[in-house]
Amino acid sequence: MPKSRIRKKADFTPPTAKQATNIKLTNRSWVAPVMLALFLIGLAWIVVFYVTDGDLPISSLRNWNIVVGFGFIAGGFGVSTQWK
Numbered sequence: 001m002p003k004s005r006i007r008k009k010a011d012f013t014p015p016t017a018k019q020a021t022n023i024k025l026t027n028r029s030w031v032a033p034v035m036l037a038l039f040l041i042g043l044a045w046i047v048v049f050y051v052t053d054g055d056l057p058i059s060s061l062r063n064w065n066i067v068v069g070f071g072f073i074a075g076g077f078g079v080s081t082q083w084k
Contacts, residue, residue, distance in 0.1 A: 032083065035076045035080045036076070037076075039072075042076065043069070046066060049069065
């Protein structure tokens with residue numbers, strides 16, 4: 001039986017070092033104040049609704065005032081996803 005050819009393996013060459021790329025972070029200093037403001041507005045809306053027995057903030061909304069308050073709080077959580 002004939003001998004098979006022996007393939008010569010190439011020497012290992014490590015990959016070239018990548019240079020660090022500058023990541024440009026956008027200015028997101030507005031996120032924390034807006035998030036906290038939405039949380040506090042929502043909380044205040046719900047507290048005022050309960051303290052005034054439904055007369056304030058908007059009496060025509062009746063129990064939907066709770067949904068509005070939680071909407072502000074949910075908006076605060078939505079804004080918090082932009083925080084880095």
